[in-house]
Amino acid sequence: MTTTRTGYKWVGTRPVRHDGLDKVTGRARFGADYATAGMLHGVVLRSPHVHARILSIDLTEAAAMPGVKAIITGADLPDIPDETGTGSEGGINFRDLSRNILARDKVLYEGHPVAAVAAVTLRAAQRAAEAIEVDYEILPAVLSLEEAMEDDAPVLHDDLFTLGLDSPPDRPSNISRRRVIARGDLDAGWEEADVVVEREYTTKAVHQGYIEPHAVVAETGEDGRSTLWCSSQGHFAMRTYTTKVLGWEPGDMKVIPAEIGGGFGGKTTIYLEPLAALLSRRAGRAVKMVMTRSEVFRATGPTSGSVMRIKMGARRDGKLVAATAWMAYEAGAFPGSPIGPGVMTVLACYDIPNVLIEGYDVVLNKPKVAAYRAPGAPMAAFAAESVVDELAEELGIDPIELRLRNAVTEGVRAVYGPKYRKIGFVETLEEARDHPHYSAPLGPWQGRGVASGYWFNFGGETTATVSINEDGTAVVMSGCPDIGGTRAALAQMAAEELGIDVHRIEPVVADTHSIGYNDMTGGSRVAFAVGIAVVDASRQLIDDMCARAALIWDVPREEVEWVDGRAQSVTGAAAPLTLEELASGSGATGGPLSATVTVNPRGAGAGFSTQICDVEVDPDTGLVTVLRYTVVQDAGRAIHPDYVEGQMQGGAVQGIGWALNEEYIFDRNGVMENPGFLDYRMPVASDLPMIDTVIVEVPNPDHPYGVRGVGETGIIPPMAAVANAVYAATGKRMQDLPMSPVRVLEALSGD
Amino acid sequence: MARVFFPTALQQLTGDLEECEIEASTVRELFVRLEDRFPGIREQLASAAVAIDGDVVPGALLERLEPDSEVHFLPAISGG
Amino acid sequence: MSRTHVTCVLNGDEIDFLCNDYQTLLSALRDELGMIGTKEGCGTGDCGACSVILDGQLVCSCLVFAPEVEGRRVETIEGLAEVDHLHPLQDSFLEGAAFQCGVCTPGFLMAAKALLDRNPSPTETEVRYGVAGNLCRCTGYDKIVRSILDAAARMSDPERQKEAT
Numbered sequence: 001m002t003t004t005r006t007g008y009k010w011v012g013t014r015p016v017r018h019d020g021l022d023k024v025t026g027r028a029r030f031g032a033d034y035a036t037a038g039m040l041h042g043v044v045l046r047s048p049h050v051h052a053r054i055l056s057i058d059l060t061e062a063a064a065m066p067g068v069k070a071i072i073t074g075a076d077l078p079d080i081p082d083e084t085g086t087g088s089e090g091g092i093n094f095r096d097l098s099r100n101i102l103a104r105d106k107v108l109y110e111g112h113p114v115a116a117v118a119a120v121t122l123r124a125a126q127r128a129a130e131a132i133e134v135d136y137e138i139l140p141a142v143l144s145l146e147e148a149m150e151d152d153a154p155v156l157h158d159d160l161f162t163l164g165l166d167s168p169p170d171r172p173s174n175i176s177r178r179r180v181i182a183r184g185d186l187d188a189g190w191e192e193a194d195v196v197v198e199r200e201y202t203t204k205a206v207h208q209g210y211i212e213p214h215a216v217v218a219e220t221g222e223d224g225r226s227t228l229w230c231s232s233q234g235h236f237a238m239r240t241y242t243t244k245v246l247g248w249e250p251g252d253m254k255v256i257p258a259e260i261g262g263g264f265g266g267k268t269t270i271y272l273e274p275l276a277a278l279l280s281r282r283a284g285r286a287v288k289m290v291m292t293r294s295e296v297f298r299a300t301g302p303t304s305g306s307v308m309r310i311k312m313g314a315r316r317d318g319k320l321v322a323a324t325a326w327m328a329y330e331a332g333a334f335p336g337s338p339i340g341p342g343v344m345t346v347l348a349c350y351d352i353p354n355v356l357i358e359g360y361d362v363v364l365n366k367p368k369v370a371a372y373r374a375p376g377a378p379m380a381a382f383a384a385e386s387v388v389d390e391l392a393e394e395l396g397i398d399p400i401e402l403r404l405r406n407a408v409t410e411g412v413r414a415v416y417g418p419k420y421r422k423i424g425f426v427e428t429l430e431e432a433r434d435h436p437h438y439s440a441p442l443g444p445w446q447g448r449g450v451a452s453g454y455w456f457n458f459g460g461e462t463t464a465t466v467s468i469n470e471d472g473t474a475v476v477m478s479g480c481p482d483i484g485g486t487r488a489a490l491a492q493m494a495a496e497e498l499g500i501d502v503h504r505i506e507p508v509v510a511d512t513h514s515i516g517y518n519d520m521t522g523g524s525r526v527a528f529a530v531g532i533a534v535v536d537a538s539r540q541l542i543d544d545m546c547a548r549a550a551l552i553w554d555v556p557r558e559e560v561e562w563v564d565g566r567a568q569s570v571t572g573a574a575a576p577l578t579l580e581e582l583a584s585g586s587g588a589t590g591g592p593l594s595a596t597v598t599v600n601p602r603g604a605g606a607g608f609s610t611q612i613c614d615v616e617v618d619p620d621t622g623l624v625t626v627l628r629y630t631v632v633q634d635a636g637r638a639i640h641p642d643y644v645e646g647q648m649q650g651g652a653v654q655g656i657g658w659a660l661n662e663e664y665i666f667d668r669n670g671v672m673e674n675p676g677f678l679d680y681r682m683p684v685a686s687d688l689p690m691i692d693t694v695i696v697e698v699p700n701p702d703h704p705y706g707v708r709g710v711g712e713t714g715i716i717p718p719m720a721a722v723a724n725a726v727y728a729a730t731g732k733r734m735q736d737l738p739m740s741p742v743r744v745l746e747a748l749s750g751d
Numbered sequence: 752m753a754r755v756f757f758p759t760a761l762q763q764l765t766g767d768l769e770e771c772e773i774e775a776s777t778v779r780e781l782f783v784r785l786e787d788r789f790p791g792i793r794e795q796l797a798s799a800a801v802a803i804d805g806d807v808v809p810g811a812l813l814e815r816l817e818p819d820s821e822v823h824f825l826p827a828i829s830g831g
Numbered sequence: 832m833s834r835t836h837v838t839c840v841l842n843g844d845e846i847d848f849l850c851n852d853y854q855t856l857l858s859a860l861r862d863e864l865g866m867i868g869t870k871e872g873c874g875t876g877d878c879g880a881c882s883v884i885l886d887g888q889l890v891c892s893c894l895v896f897a898p899e900v901e902g903r904r905v906e907t908i909e910g911l912a913e914v915d916h917l918h919p920l921q922d923s924f925l926e927g928a929a930f931q932c933g934v935c936t937p938g939f940l941m942a943a944k945a946l947l948d949r950n951p952s953p954t955e956t957e958v959r960y961g962v963a964g965n966l967c968r969c970t971g972y973d974k975i976v977r978s979i980l981d982a983a984a985r986m987s988d989p990e991r992q993k994e995a996t
Contacts, residue, residue: 416823
């Protein structure tokens with residue numbers, strides 16, 4: 001389903017995207033598609049152990065092998081202090097970042113990099129890596145949240161003391177932080193409740209699963225200046241992080257953004273970039289490094305596995321009166337799980353007066369987690385929205401109706417503090433309730449579930465430039481990689497403002513030396529924040545062009561207006577001047593037509609989604625098949641509805657994979673057993689139905705066209721929607737993800 | 752007067768005070784006033800994200816506060 | 832190490848190249864011939880990003896050794912369009928917004944072409960199974976499946992085909 005609107009010529013339409021031709025012809029260059037003459041190939045030697053002290057590394061044999069040009073280990077990186085920068089969940093700790101990229105004293109997970117080699121061929125580099133002798137002292141490992149949180153658990157970091165406890169701890173542990181949100185009077189709340197449901201839920205680590213593995217080509221010159229070609233969600237951040245880890249100056253590094261083959265949060269940090277840059281410096285040649293899929297699984301991403309206990313109480317009339325949540329998230333080898341947004345979002349859909357939420361960030365011997373689409377929110381919603389579904393059943397109230405009776409609205413104070421501004425949660429619920437899907441008949445072993453989700457969205461630092469060419473075409477330049485159609489959306493907003501055809505605008509993603517700073521493509525921010533900058537720059541240009549027309553006509557500025565891509569005299573005294581005429585004659589009116597705007601906008605509108613899922617469960621095999629799926633989401637305003645729908649559909653399907661199939665499986669020793677797409681089973685086309693979408697548009701007052709971020713919210717409701725549907729089909733509540741056939745069969749045989 | 756809300760973790764420093772009103776025209780001024788009143792709080796706030804009227808504002812020190820502004824201290828978020 | 836000389840027909844042209852015996856067709860295309868349109872997503876035949884058509888058969892080029900293509904016909908994404916117009920699948924993918932990041936797109940297009948070559952009017956289910964060997968993480972497949980169905984309709988409708996060219 002699509003929404004149509006009037007009043008706009010380009011906003012809300014579906015033009016062919018500007019980078020489309022390159023992408024259907026194979027011409028688009030992604031990370032691994034760059035090459036330079038004479039470049040070397042780099043590989044990483046990774047730890048076979050999950051927790052061990054590095055006693056020694058002997059490079060003698062490897063360094064003497066033919067074709068080997070450079071080898072680096074942790075000792076070659078500066079030992080940077082425990083310093084936190086911004087840009088990631090809870091801030092990015094550069095010491096941890098450095099030690100994740102190349103281990104220093106200890107290895108903390110299987111796949112942890114220990115050394116990197118550059119050689120004339122990939123084979124030579126691989127053989128040299130195999131010839132590096134590392135002497136390890138194996139240490140006891142912690143592989144589960146329960147183990148890691150025990151008092152006598154082996155500790156990963158001797159200097160990790162839990163933050164946020166009532167009294168400071170006297171010894172290190174694996175719990176890096178406790179977060180608490182409390183309000184109201186819980187005792188009174190439970191007293192008031194007629195129905196109380198309390199359940200425990202678990203989820204496994206899952207990977208972002210982008211199809212393009214991490215890749216980089218680095219060329220560092222004799223003067224220490226370097227150029228990186230890499231795919232990431234933000235090349236400015238890649239430069240900041242890489243130079244920080246190397247102790248280099250950011251201004252000495254140029255990062256050229258490749259097309260990015262999917263990120264979903266997983267490409268907001270660095271892995272190979274400093275290794276390639278430093279190897280290149282040591283070897284005096286360009287170095288290319290590309291991860292294998294197994295390396296991607298074992299040493300990048302994933303998002304946290306979790307354990308959550310949720311208790312919620314409601315009055316007979318459906319009013320939620322009290323809730324507690326206890327949540328522990330796996331951070332992997334270094335602190336920094338998304339427990340912060342986890343505790344903030346878990347109950348954020350509902351207006352509940354009495355609440356206590358407690359969250360723990362826990363390190364263990366698994367790969368360090370990275371951001372993944374609405375980090376921390378999907379697993380929390382799985383737990384909370386499953387409990388809401390149970391309450392609805394106990395109360396005999398339709399699950400959407402129960403949500404409507406408790407839904408947050410404008411002016412309501414979110415559980416984590418601030419008041420919501422204009423939001424469209426109720427609208428998503430009403431659209432879902434009224435959708436034909438919600439009342440369609442179901443067959444035997446079929447069931448329907450609903451769930452909702454909330455995400456903050458983000459603004460962020462932004463630079464955009466709009467320039468007019470002499471033929472009246474325009475260039476819209478930003479520094480945010482285009483992962484899902486943002487070039488088109490930005491061009492549409494510029495076309496709407498300038499009054500020219502969207503395909504007379506070329507949207508460009510510029511490198512770090514060609515435009516001012518931009519935060520990453522993340523937090524669902526590009527159409528919002530970069531959109532604001534592009535619209536502002538376009539308006540500045542229009543003002544400038546009107547002034548030039550006034551100069552040409554020798555009339556006051558007020559007598560000129562911009563209509564349909566032309567400067568027009570309000571008195572009709574002169575024939576209109578087109579963009580082309582103004583641009584080709586710009587030398588006589590003050591020089592080229594170009595405007596740059598920088599912003600750090602507030603007001604990223606919060607996103608809500610409500611989703612409906614029908615499943616059929618095969619009682620003989622436990623296989624759950626999704627029969628029908630509808631995503632309702634508030635986009636504020638859909639600039640390019642195709643790509644808004646695409647975000648909603650893609651997010652939902654990632655969530656379906658998380659619900660049904662995907663999980664990191666480790667053996668007894670903590671070695672990942674399924675580091676490939678055959679055994680880490682992401683959804684394929686034949687697993688799925690069409691994913692229906694309803695774009696709700698409750699405009700965000702803080703964006704010129706009303707845009708809210710749409711990239712992340714869609715992944716939040718699916719796991720609970722699927723679980724609630726499985727319950728409706730089978731009468732079994734699934735509290736542990738994934739709901740694989742084995743687990744479902746187990747639940748069914750419990751009868 | 753800006754209305755300042757303290758997260759549970761900070762309420763040890765504020766003597767269990769959950770919120771208070773403080774005269775400040777910028778976040779920087781607010782931090783100074785808060786430190787005067789609750790010694791040690793500024794260090795704790797260094798790692799928090801500042802939300803003004805519901806918006807998390809990165810690098811908020813110089814940000815202006817309106818007389819009716821609400822200030823919250825939240826865990827940092829950037830999203831995926 | 833001596834290299835192997837391979838002659839084949841690549842996108843209609845007879846070409847030859849040198850490669851190592853252990854090199855995959857994927858690697859030969861990308862690293863020896865500079866044809867970077869064929870992508871590597873896994874290297875183990877699980878994701879389909881490297882899909883090419885070999886003697887009319889859809890294969891993962893990461894699972895074929897380069898010397899195996901001696902004397903055979905290889906079709907890659909670079910050969911899909913004609914000089915002055917795109918293949919209907921490419922038009923449909925563009926107009927149907929069938930990709931977001933685009934890294935899986937060449938593989939999907941080749942898999943879809945192989946499907947339509949042998950089944951010009953597939954059902955939705957046949958399309959879904961026809962591209963079940965290709966992973967896309969961005970789209971949830973909805974718009975890909977619709978675009979392939981749309982291309983099939985275009986190709987069987989002479990009016991629309993004319994319109995496209």
